[in-house]
Amino acid sequence: MGITDITTTLKALSDPIRRDILNLLKKKNLTAGEIALLFPISKPSLSHHFTVLKNANLIGSERKGQKIYYSLNATVFYELLNDVLETFGEKNEN
Amino acid sequence: MGITDITTTLKALSDPIRRDILNLLKKKNLTAGEIALLFPISKPSLSHHFTVLKNANLIGSERKGQKIYYSLNATVFYELLNDVLETFGEKNEN
DNA sequence: TTATCATTTAGATAGTTGGCTAAATATCTA
């Protein structure tokens, strides 16, 4: 918890489709199927992206009946921003 | 100028060696050779990383005689932070 | 239990990445 490695996070974020997914989830939790309607790639490919985002702790998932709802985990963003700021911010002396 | 695409920047940042290079450059401009002394990979491999960082506008380079000095381009960090904040920050409504 | 719907897992493949060695380029000095 909270120990999401920055490389994993940045790799997850460095794909436009995954950033788009996160953006959608910012507004509203969505099922895999709802998300799939909005992208021009296959459901299995999207499922792979969900896995990457989950491994980076950027999203969470909860099954409700047949559907799985995905939600944004905003915390990890702020951890990332903190890390990047700490690492590259002006006042940092390591 | 200023139109560094966020995917390129994040991809460049998502490698620990490249982040280490940026960290070193935060303190002091360094030549390719000086940087090479600090990493356990070959000079050509490092040169490849310099290219990635340059393409992402994260570093600049200036030849002085035989040596090439690399320097951090802090601007792109703040552009990135802005972009990420704009995209994922709480108040954003896209 | 059979069918159906939602999603993931498995397996294949094309493209990208990051490493290497060897060769090329650029600069300085003798």
Place this chain on the structure above:
DNA sequence: TAGATATTTAGCCAACTATCTAAATGATAA
């Protein structure tokens, strides 16, 4: 010009990534 130094480019390869289709899993409904 020749030799030495600094760095990059070229070419190769193994590992990883993103995509696909087909098959498997999980859950609901008839």
